[in-house]
Amino acid sequence: MGRRPGRPAKRVGKKPASPSRTPARSTSSGVRRPSGPKGLGGDQVEGRQAVRELLLAGRRKVREILVAPGSDDELDGPLADLAELAGDLRVPVKVVSRARLDAAARTEAPQGVVAFAAPLPEADLDDLVRPGPDGTPPFLVAVDGVTDPGNLGALLRSAECAGVTGFVLPRHRAVHVTATVTKAAAGAVEHVPIALVGGLPATLERLKQAGLWIVGLDGAGDTPLHALPVAADPVVLVLGAEGSGLSRLVRQRCDVVAAIPLRGRLSSLNVAAAGAIATYEVARARR
C-alpha cells in the first residue's frame, strides 16, 4: 500500500503552524495552559533508569532529587553515580533515610531515588504528524483506554526503543503519567513526545486527514500483524484497553485492524506485550 491517495501529509486542523516543536504547556497561540491534574503529569520520577534519563535528557527542570542509602548507610555505586550526575547538572540532591524516601515515593520500589521535576511538556498533534528532521515518516502510537500505569509505562518504553516518533493519550480514557508510569517507562517519557487529546475517534479522523494510516490492534482483527501492508508509510498504531480491546467508535476509524496470532491456549496477550510486538513489527518493515 502506498501513500494514502488524495490525502497528502498536511497540517492537522486550521491553526497556523508553529515554527518548531512547541515547547512545554504552550498552545499555538502562545497562551500557557495552567498546570494541574488535567495535564500530562510526570512531575514525580522514580527508579534509577528513569531518573538518569530525566537528568541526561535535560528537557525539563529538575527541582530536587532524594536518594537513600542502603542498609550499610552507604549509597551504592549506581546511586552515587546518579547523585554525582545530578550535582554536575546543579540539581539539588538530598540524602535521606530509607523511611523518608519510601514516604515520598509513590511506587512500591523506587530503587532508592525519587526526583521532583517540572511536569512533562505536552506535544502538539500538529507537530507529531510531520516527518522527522531526517525525513522519517511519522510513526505514532495511540492508546484507547489503557488504565494500568505499569502497562502504559511499559508501552512507552517499548515504543521508544522501536523508534516511535510520538504518543497519543486520550485525556479521559487513559491513565496519565503517574510515578508508576515514569518508572516503568524507564526514561522513555523524556524522549517520546506525548500529545493529550480530547476524543480519540475525532483525533484519528484528523490523523487520517493528515495522511496517516490508522492501524488498530485487536484480538478480533482480520489481518495478521505480519501481513500489515502499511508499515513503511506514515502510520498510527492504536492499542485497545486491557480486556475490552478497541472501542467501537475507534474501530470504525481504523483502515486496518490487525491481530497478533495466538498459537497457544490463552485468549489474549497482555497489552504491553502486544504493543511491543506490534511496534517492532512496524519498525522491522520500516528499516
Add this chain to the structure above:
Amino acid sequence: MGRRPGRPAKRVGKKPASPSRTPARSTSSGVRRPSGPKGLGGDQVEGRQAVRELLLAGRRKVREILVAPGSDDELDGPLADLAELAGDLRVPVKVVSRARLDAAARTEAPQGVVAFAAPLPEADLDDLVRPGPDGTPPFLVAVDGVTDPGNLGALLRSAECAGVTGFVLPRHRAVHVTATVTKAAAGAVEHVPIALVGGLPATLERLKQAGLWIVGLDGAGDTPLHALPVAADPVVLVLGAEGSGLSRLVRQRCDVVAAIPLRGRLSSLNVAAAGAIATYEVARARR
C-alpha cells in the same frame, strides 16, 4: 541454517525414556520429590484470568477458592461466573470479606479471587526436547537470572501465546512461580511445561547435544533478531537478567547471540518486552 550437523535430535542424558509426559513431582525412577520451597511453586493463584485457566486446564487439584464481593456486597458478573465454574468442577468456593481476601492474597491486586492448588508439576527436560504430538520441533525459552516476578509471569504469558513448547527455569538463578508470577502469567503456567534445572550452562550443553540451537538474546548480540537463521529448527531462546543480561558462561554456550535493534535513545528494552518480541519473531519464522 539447517539441522545442526551431526547432532540429531536425541534423548538428553542417560536415563531411560519415560513412556509419556512425566507426571507432577515424580522423577524418571518413580520416586516422588518432596514438595517444599525448592519446587516450582504455583500453589497460590490470584487474578481472574489465572484462576479461570487453572480451573479450565484441570491439570492439578484445586483445594479451595476464595472470592470476595465488591462494595455493594455482590459478586460481580465475571466473579460469579468463576464461582459457578468452580462449583461445576466441585471445587469448594468460600465467599469472604474483601479484608479477609486481601489478607490471604500475596499480590497487590488479586481482583477478588485467590485459589489454593497443588503445586505446579515439574516438566522433565527429556520430554521438552522431543517434537510435539503434531511433529512441531521444540521451541523452548530459558531464563538466565530473571528476578522480577512480574517479568517472569509476563514472559510466560507471551511465550504461551507465541506457541513456545517449554520453559526452562534455573533453580537458583531465577524467581520461582510465586502468586505474582501466576497472576501476571494469566494462566500460562497451566499450559506451558516448566522444567527446573540446576545450572543453566550445563543444561544448554545437554540441549545442544539433543539437537537444539542455542540462541541468546542480549543487547550486545551481533546478529539482528530479524536476521536469525535458526528460527524454524529446534531452538531454545535464552533471555538474560534485567540489567545485567546473559552471564558469561551462558553466552559461551550460545550458537548465536541476537540483539533487538534499538532505534531510540534508551539503552535497553524491558526483559518481558524483549522476550515477547523475540518469541514472536521465532514464531513468525516457524509458521
